[in-house]
Amino acid sequence: MNAVDITVNQKRITEEIQKLYRRGEPLNISAVKDRHPHLIAAVYKIKPFWGWKQALESAGLDYSMIKKHLRKHVACRICGIKMRVLMSHIQKKHQMSLDHYKKQYPGAEVISPSSSSGVGQPRRRMEIPHWEKNWTPEYVLDRVYAMKARGIPINGAYMNDNDNTTYNMCCRYFKRLTVVYKALGFDSQTVAGKRENGWWTRQAVMRRLRERCDTGQGLSYRAIVRSEGGLIVAARKHFGSYDAAMRSVGLNPDKYRIFKRRNHPYPTQSSVIDEICRRKFVGLTLSYSGVVRGENRDKSLVMRGRKLFETWDKALIAAGVVSADDLKK
Numbered sequence: 519m520n521a522v523d524i525t526v527n528q529k530r531i532t533e534e535i536q537k538l539y540r541r542g543e544p545l546n547i548s549a550v551k552d553r554h555p556h557l558i559a560a561v562y563k564i565k566p567f568w569g570w571k572q573a574l575e576s577a578g579l580d581y582s583m584i585k586k587h588l589r590k591h592v593a594c595r596i597c598g599i600k601m602r603v604l605m606s607h608i609q610k611k612h613q614m615s616l617d618h619y620k621k622q623y624p625g626a627e628v629i630s631p632s633s634s635s636g637v638g639q640p641r642r643r644m645e646i647p648h649w650e651k652n653w654t655p656e657y658v659l660d661r662v663y664a665m666k667a668r669g670i671p672i673n674g675a676y677m678n679d680n681d682n683t684t685y686n687m688c689c690r691y692f693k694r695l696t697v698v699y700k701a702l703g704f705d706s707q708t709v710a711g712k713r714e715n716g717w718w719t720r721q722a723v724m725r726r727l728r729e730r731c732d733t734g735q736g737l738s739y740r741a742i743v744r745s746e747g748g749l750i751v752a753a754r755k756h757f758g759s760y761d762a763a764m765r766s767v768g769l770n771p772d773k774y775r776i777f778k779r780r781n782h783p784y785p786t787q788s789s790v791i792d793e794i795c796r797r798k799f800v801g802l803t804l805s806y807s808g809v810v811r812g813e814n815r816d817k818s819l820v821m822r823g824r825k826l827f828e829t830w831d832k833a834l835i836a837a838g839v840v841s842a843d844d845l846k847k
């Protein structure tokens with residue numbers, strides 16, 4: 519596929535999305551997969567990776583504008599019965615294990631989109647908030663892509679620790695992270711922070727830790743997980759924990775620990791800017807009154823923004839989400 523084809527395809531897709539939007543059709547991934555599967559398939563065929571979120575944006579839409587619909591039932595591929603979840607039905611009625619069913623019917627759902635919508639929306643920490651209501655393989659790709667675009671590490675160790683639900687969904691739908699990277703067009707070696715030559719043996723871990731120490735590179739967990747996620751995974755595998763690996767080369771882990779400030783969610787100007795950009799990214803309001811009183815309010819963000827940037831408007835300008843000219847209007 520050459521560059522010209524891509525533009526033509528993307529334009530055609532964008533127009534189709536706009537048409538559906540004008541018709542008032544729901545445009546979340548699950549709904550479009552049900553009604554217009556060719557459209558979702560076409561979007562995910564585009565290389566370099568495009569994804570549904572970016573396709574919507576190209577059509578001038580974001581998640582706050584679109585209608586969402588989640589199908590309440592899923593049909594059994596064997597007998598056609600429609601239920602919210604099929605797990606026990608498959609096992610009891612057809613005496614078939616779930617694994618066997620999935621093998622027999624590749625890609626078959628066993629849980630309806632609406633039933634899966636609660637999954638993974640807990641109070642657990644996520645690097646970026648949800649925008650789809652339920653999980654789909656396509657949404658997983660969009661999320662990992664968006665994380666990378668925001669400079670968030672997407673190696674296994676980091677994702678497992680900091681956005682566990684996304685990590686688990688990667689494994690559920692794609693088995694291995696390398697499959698996800700490939701689908702997104704990322705180089706596994708680069709994003710996974712793997713060693714260039716060979717594997718992380720016990721000795722290699724120890725050597726690398728000493729090397730980082732000698733060359734003054736960060737040795738905190740946070741410093742390493744951002745640049746060399748594979749090192750953390752290997753340290754845990756060979757030594758049980760990262761701390762134990764450090765002790766094995768005579769380093770005192772306590773000396774290198776970085777404690778996050780937990781007393782304020784937005785300790786610095788950059789953390790305020792990050793959060794403003796994140797809200798913009800997921801389509802949450804940034805108006806003063808909206809952030810103070812709206813449905814998705816975050817009063818501490820406004821207070822902190824005013825304190826660190828004088829005014830809320832100046833914080834928005836610093837974050838680059840509005841220009842000074844915009845505010846004069």
Ligand SMILES: [Zn+2]
Pocket residue numbers: 594595596597598599607608611612
């Ligand atoms: Zn059945």
